[in-house]
Amino acid sequence: MAELRHLSCVAALAVLLGGCPSATPEAAVDLDGSQLPAVSDAAVALTDAGAAAPDAAAALLDASAETPDAAETPTDAGDIPPDAAVVLDAGEATPDASAPADASMPDAAAPDASMPDAAATVDAALPDPCADVMCPANAACVAQPTARCVCNEGYTGTLCDTCSAGFVVATDGDCIPPVKLALPMDNQDGGYIDPPVIGFDNDPDDAFLDTSCRAHDGRAFPACYDQHSGTDFMLNGGFDTMDNGSTHVLAAADGVVVYVRDGEFDRCRLDIFQGGVVCPGHDTITPANRIILEHRDGKRTSYLHLKKDSVLVALGDVVLCGQHIALVGSSGNSSAPHLHMTLTDAEGQNRDPYSGVGSQPETHWVEQDAPNGLPGTVCQ
């Protein structure tokens, strides 16, 4: 346990209205059923005609009987029942699949038993009920039951300019789900990470003893150590493994490289006789090689103690989750080769990526409890 007392790694750096607009007045008028030709009136007219010419009337009435659908009664294009247009346009303008489900709103693309058969005969030139509907950004027009704007998934408010519950504002202004993390170190066939991880200290008290800490699941030292600002993944085999090629540090999520430091001595280690970490050949603990990534929701992940000259990315690079960004080393205030990953929220506060009784209810891992007691490797 003693060597775990000095694993301390330097932390890298230290909407609102409900509902969418209802149908526009134009759309409401277009969809007003009162404009439908009244079949019964037509029948009366035809019957009246029949009084003067009974045979013709019979023929006309027969014709009318064969075309019960209002849409099929002889009318010019301008009189075609709006419902027919709705059926056509609904098919063409299927609501955005990402739009929030509305239990009260029938699926415009779904067959409607009450819909006339007119769909089969509609003219492609029929007006689109959404044609004159101007929706705000992050919204799409839905034709049924009346043409209206529906916010895209993740957005709410009259102008669809507010993030829905469970979504956060991205650095580019979009509403996105919170970024979640994948295992940040390549465990290959399971042999590179020596579990368990050494966790973030959720105990706010600073204590004299490194043993004063609380891991996400409530465990004390050595599951964590005092004031530990991140999560440590120990390299199985230590310096021997490091000297045999080490293993890759992986981007825990898509992001942009916002800080890089490389070229520093990478063989710092715990010296129990010195009572702490030493960096042989140096008078003081040398700086850690590190990479900091910024993710789309403003969170940052920092990767410390990297092997000298192993950094594979440059400032400003866009990286993908799982991408190799460096090798595990032991630079900086490091007792042995390992990766220290720090998660910082958009406000700059260090966070425990794990959920649990000692931390917050929501995990920041895509999969917190994967095999081997490690987070999962699957990216968000």
Ligand SMILES: [Zn+2]
């Ligand atoms: Zn650490």
